[in-house]
Amino acid sequence: AQTVTQSQPEMSVQEAETVTLSCTYDTSENNYYLFWYKQPPSRQMILVIRQEAYKQQNATENRFSVNFQKAAKSFSLKISDSQLGDTAMYFCAFMNRKSSGDKLTFGTGTRLAVRP
């Protein structure tokens, strides 16, 4: 079974600065996807960024980027130029690659507070 570990329950960052959220996972599979989801106070689950395991290049979406280290099973999220709207719970998630779809396995989340 896959497990996802987020070792930082809470983090804080000053507005406009950079913060990195950590995530490690455990799997015996070779083909999979990794995701970061954001859950703001509204509780909506919002996809932030995704990474396909067979791609060595790290994914980037505007101010959000990942550091994917497949051998180390590490998938960290870097938020640059932090904004107040980035205040949210961030979940790292893992999904096996299957033709009929597969469940997302989530970590326990990191609560990020952006200070003005």
Add this chain to the structure above:
Amino acid sequence: DSGVTQTPKHLITATGQRVTLRCSPRSGDLSVYWYQQSLDQGLQFLIQYYNGEERAKGNILERFSAQQFPDLHSELNLSSLELGDSALYFCASSSQEQAYGYTFGSGTRLTVV
């Protein structure tokens, strides 16, 4: 609007009662997933349906059941409700191209009193 519709948004009911949560997936998505999020906790996978068939089960209690109908909408039935069942219940859907991840609905907030 994510394209995944969940109703109702809020539900308050008494212990011992039965409720039904409804989910309409995004157009074209064949897979529907149900997740439970208790207060300040992560999301726990309950069950997956793919094109009308059950595909995977997670930590779903025997008091809970689900189904996916021919029009692909899904219902999650919760019975003999207990105080501990109070949670946010999410439905999500995905297409066959899983690299894009799920699309989540806005959730149903269930409060058992």
